[in-house]
Amino acid sequence: MTDAPLDPLAAQALADETAKAMWSRDHAAQALGIAIVRVQPGAALLTMPVRRDMVNGHHICHGGMIFSLADTAFAYACNSYNRNTVASACHIDFLAPAKEGELLEAEAVEQSAAGRTGVYDVTVRIAGGRTVALFRGKSYRISGEVIAGLQAADAK
Template sequence: MTEHHPKPTAEEAQTLADATATAMWARDRAAQALGMKIVRVQPGKALLTMAVRGDMVNGHHICHGGMIFSLADTAFAYSCNSYNKNTVASACHIDFLAPAREGETLEAESIEQSASGRTGVYDVTVRTADGRTVALFRGKSYRISGEVIAGLQTAATSC
């Protein structure tokens, strides 16, 4: 017989998403080093920003695609881990649509399209501050064992 757990309220789900983002950010040295900022994380969604610095441009003096990918991948990570279940990427694809330039601030918005069992699909749009779309990213997620905040789910279900 399976144990039934009531679905969390919207407020509980948001509290969990916030706590999970805070815990992840404390350990996310790569995102911190790239100067990313979390604007918001909601269940299945995330919005992060990153200013394009001089050390992020390539030989064409535009933002290196790897930097744009890193921002998109990080937004994807925060959205798919927002339920406090350890989740990693199983596949990603990005289409670069327009260049980003030094001094511009990019925002990456990740939105869950599907989540079932251990897998999920997330779409991330990377835009400039004025709304120009720079890249479209699709990430496929896979839930592994454990929690972002260890013991939180166990403590919540044992009450």
């Protein structure tokens, strides 16, 4: 893969194909009921219903489940360029509870990408409502591609 900038349509096609490939192997996200709403170059929006098995002893969504949703949105955003990228650090602030039956959405947005590193902010909220958590992830690009050998032109 070259470092030349892609035209917007090719970049979106690459993000779509990369997300499909990741999803086919993402058994953790599938088990949690996470759904991809959209993936764009450097961004992603995912949802997850709060199920009974995700609620803790306080009758609210377990923080680890919220973290998993945020981390998954982060992963789809930072891998959207078809370059293998992993988390090097992350932090979450829990702001409000989520309850059984609510739908959570996590929106990840690239704040910075330079060299092998990136910074992504993820806002987790009740769908169409209050913010539940703020997550910041730092990414590190490792060798390889999500879809080996896929070029932007191939993604059309």
